[in-house]
Amino acid sequence: MKTAIIGIGLIGGSFALSLREHNICNQILGVDNSEANRAKALELGLVDRIVSLEEAIAEADLLVLAIPVDAIPILAVKILNKIRPDQTVIDVGSIKSELCEMISQHPNRNRFVATHPMWGTEYSGPEAAQHGAFTGRSVVICDRECSAPDALQTVEEIYRTFGMPIIYMSSEEQDLHTAYVSHISHITSFALALTVLEKEREEEHIFDLAGGGFESTVRLAKSSPETWLPIFIQNKYNILDVLREHIHQLQIFRIMLEKDDREGLKKAMRKANTINRIIK
Amino acid sequence: MKTAIIGIGLIGGSFALSLREHNICNQILGVDNSEANRAKALELGLVDRIVSLEEAIAEADLLVLAIPVDAIPILAVKILNKIRPDQTVIDVGSIKSELCEMISQHPNRNRFVATHPMWGTEYSGPEAAQHGAFTGRSVVICDRECSAPDALQTVEEIYRTFGMPIIYMSSEEQDLHTAYVSHISHITSFALALTVLEKEREEEHIFDLAGGGFESTVRLAKSSPETWLPIFIQNKYNILDVLREHIHQLQIFRIMLEKDDREGLKKAMRKANTINRIIK
Numbered sequence: 001m002k003t004a005i006i007g008i009g010l011i012g013g014s015f016a017l018s019l020r021e022h023n024i025c026n027q028i029l030g031v032d033n034s035e036a037n038r039a040k041a042l043e044l045g046l047v048d049r050i051v052s053l054e055e056a057i058a059e060a061d062l063l064v065l066a067i068p069v070d071a072i073p074i075l076a077v078k079i080l081n082k083i084r085p086d087q088t089v090i091d092v093g094s095i096k097s098e099l100c101e102m103i104s105q106h107p108n109r110n111r112f113v114a115t116h117p118m119w120g121t122e123y124s125g126p127e128a129a130q131h132g133a134f135t136g137r138s139v140v141i142c143d144r145e146c147s148a149p150d151a152l153q154t155v156e157e158i159y160r161t162f163g164m165p166i167i168y169m170s171s172e173e174q175d176l177h178t179a180y181v182s183h184i185s186h187i188t189s190f191a192l193a194l195t196v197l198e199k200e201r202e203e204e205h206i207f208d209l210a211g212g213g214f215e216s217t218v219r220l221a222k223s224s225p226e227t228w229l230p231i232f233i234q235n236k237y238n239i240l241d242v243l244r245e246h247i248h249q250l251q252i253f254r255i256m257l258e259k260d261d262r263e264g265l266k267k268a269m270r271k272a273n274t275i276n277r278i279i280k
Numbered sequence: 281m282k283t284a285i286i287g288i289g290l291i292g293g294s295f296a297l298s299l300r301e302h303n304i305c306n307q308i309l310g311v312d313n314s315e316a317n318r319a320k321a322l323e324l325g326l327v328d329r330i331v332s333l334e335e336a337i338a339e340a341d342l343l344v345l346a347i348p349v350d351a352i353p354i355l356a357v358k359i360l361n362k363i364r365p366d367q368t369v370i371d372v373g374s375i376k377s378e379l380c381e382m383i384s385q386h387p388n389r390n391r392f393v394a395t396h397p398m399w400g401t402e403y404s405g406p407e408a409a410q411h412g413a414f415t416g417r418s419v420v421i422c423d424r425e426c427s428a429p430d431a432l433q434t435v436e437e438i439y440r441t442f443g444m445p446i447i448y449m450s451s452e453e454q455d456l457h458t459a460y461v462s463h464i465s466h467i468t469s470f471a472l473a474l475t476v477l478e479k480e481r482e483e484e485h486i487f488d489l490a491g492g493g494f495e496s497t498v499r500l501a502k503s504s505p506e507t508w509l510p511i512f513i514q515n516k517y518n519i520l521d522v523l524r525e526h527i528h529q530l531q532i533f534r535i536m537l538e539k540d541d542r543e544g545l546k547k548a549m550r551k552a553n554t555i556n557r558i559i560k
Contacts (some may be wrong), residue, residue, distance in 0.1 A: 180476050185497040188468055191529040193552035196460050198525060215559045216496045217465040222556045225549040229542060236537055243534050245478060247527060249471040254523050257516055262509060269505040272473035276502045279495045 004029040004056035004063045006075070008041040010121060011092050012066030013129025016046045021131065022161045031056050040126040057082050062154065065091040070230035073102040080108040088151040090115050094178060095235045096142045096171035110148035113155040116140040116174060117164060118182075122222040135163040140178075142171040179238035184246060186220045186228055187239070193221035284309040284336035284343045286355070288321040290401065291372050292346030293409025296326045301411065302441045311336050320406040337362050342434065345371040350510035353382040360388040368431040370395050374458060375515045376422045376451035390428035393435040396420040396454060397444065398462075402502040415443040420458075422451040459518035464526060466500045466508055467519070473501035 003025045005012040009032075019025045030047030032038045038050045056063060057079060065072050065079075072093050079089055080103060090113045091099060103109050117139045121128060139159045144152055159166055169177070196218070232239055256264040283305045285292040289312075299305045310327030312318045318330045336343060337359060345352050345359075352373050359369055360383060370393045371379060383389050397419045401408060419439045424432055439446055449457070476498070512519055536544040 180479055181494040184472065184475070185494050187533055188472060188497060188530070190549055190552040191526060191533055192464065192468060193555040194529045194548060195464070195522060195526040197551065197554065198529075199460055199522070214461040214465050216499065217468060218555055219496060219559060221552040222559075223549075223553075225546045225553070228549065229546055232537060232545065233540065233542065236540075240534065240537060242475060242479070243530065243537070246471060246475040247530050247534065249474045249478075250468070250523065250527050250530070253467055253471055254520065254527065257512060257520060257523070260513065260516075262513065265512065266505045266509055268474060269470055269503075269508065271477065272470040272501040273503075273505070274477065275473040275498055279499060279502075 001025050001061045002027045002029065002059055004031060004051070004060035005047060006031040006053065006056065006063060006065050007067035008032045008037055008046055008126050008129075009066065010124050010128040011117070011119075012064065013041065013044070013046045013126045014119070014131075014133035015064055015066060015092060015117075016041075017129055017131050018134055018162050019158075024158055024161060025062075029056050029060055037126050044126055044129070046126055046129055053079075057087075061087060062158075063087065063089045065089065065093070067093075068227055068230045069093040069095050069099075069234055073099045076103055076112065077106060080106045080112060083108050083111050085111070087111060088113065088154050090155055092117055094120075094182065094231050095175045097175045098234050100143055100146070100171040104146070109146055111151055113144075113147045113151055114142040114171060115155060115159070116142070116178070117159070117162075120182075122219050124224040124227060134159075137164055138167050139164040140167050140169055140174050142169055142174050144168050175235050176238045179235055179242050183231060183235060183239050184242045186223055187232070187243060188246065189218050189220035189223075192218050281305050281341045282307045282309065282339055284311060284331070284340035285327060286311040286333065286336065286343060286345050287347035288312045288317055288326055288406050288409075289346065290404045290408040291397070291399075292344065293321065293324070293326045293406045294399070294411075294413035295344055295346060295372060295397075296321075297409055297411050298414055298442050299438075304438055304441060305342075309336050309340055317406050324406055324409070326406055326409055333359075337367075341367060342438075343367065343369045345369065345373070347373075348507055348510045349373040349375055349379075349514055353379045356383050356392065357386060360386045360392060363388050363391050365391070367391060368393065368434050370435055372397055374400075374462065374511050375455045377455045378514050380423055380426070380451040384426070389426055391431055393424075393427045393431055394422040394451060395435060395439070396422070396458070397439070397442075400462075402500050404504040404507060414439075417444055418447050419444040420447050420449055420454050422449055422454050424448050455515050456518045459515055459522050463511060463515060463519050464522045466503055467512070467523060468526065469498050469500035469503075472498050 003019060005016050008030045016028050028047045029049050029051045030041045031053050041047050063079060072091050089111055092115055096114050100114055103112055117134050119134050119137045283299055285296050288310045296308050308327045309329050309331045310321050311333050321327050343359060352371050369391055372395055376394050380394055383392055397414050399414050399417045
């Protein structure tokens, strides 16, 4: 199988590495509009050849869209316009509703499989790509009934070979759930970084102390605005829902602390502890 | 040197392991008011013998208070009441102002060194103790001018042997800074866990998706209320300051998102990215 990775950054690059590790492709083509990324992807051996988008569409059996989510819908349509019935296109973006709406009436819609592998780091670019990145993580496949059985099967086999449990959802469900388990974590990290940076203006040595707890809650604040702004904008209504609830929870915490409400605080913390049912 | 660990949990147990690893002590005594902890600490080899507090005071060259912060000031006074001039007492708690105020006029104050090794995990109890826990982390020593030079030197040598850079601060400074780099992270994690658990009542499958970002921002929500409630209460005013600022930052984020203010969001994220100056 010949695969074209369109956008050879953190996710696209890691996808390429996983394809190689599992011997899924005999050739990996790379498309990227940044010259620096193209050179780096070749240097790191993420892809075998750099090609144009047109060449990728002409040659590849599988095309993987790994670009910021605001660029995915338009490019998806352009690719579907030119695709043959033996080719498959997937995206690996974090949100799906707009994309799936945009392509819903396209005559080649069934060659597209909308996927969201649940992995990422706070870093970006081809040099951030990691070996074995996806293994053990879940992948969401959205609106599977809109994809042709053979296209779906090709993609499912790849993700199973990567070692990823597959979860099926509608694109609307996936965008709601992702707001809760991924997008909000990024917003709280950005806000926490800003909170501490604000204080640092008064207090010089504040960061001498930054310990493990701080690092793990704030590391996502290093994430790229180029990736995350489009996600926040496209998933705005779901994110606003969860953000309002999160601010509400923090207000309750603040009020309990102001009132020295030990019982209330203890009860809230015990309830929060039950999160260990979910994350080990 | 003979050391007594008072409170053989996550921190006390890890302290004992580090003492052993670096051959600092020929004997480690353990004091704990939980029978389960005492048995576990012996079974895991964290301590050589279980003794009473009185025996610990009679025998040990160094006494390490590793109990919840609401219990430290009273026990510190009781120990200082009975201590000889060749003994040293330290605490390893997360806040200092109340403790240092309580012991400030004690005739044996100079045998006490107030320390905060900047390490922890979301787990508790002797079975949570880790080898090499403190290496590479900072330790804060508060109000060093209140400690006798020989007591200070003993403690500094131990922490240097553990591989910990030492930072000196007043107890008030340490409590302020710790609110920003440790305590707030715990509150946001608790609140984030509650936010998601609240939503889970409506949406069954929300946690199938929980990816790496979620885990790292929410893992502190597994932390013990027994450890953290006393910290929040004792450091209430500093924590309220930072909590108000954090809620304010989240409100700004929310408003920018409501208004589709892309420039504002991008600017805020870029500013937050500068946190990479501090955490690598």
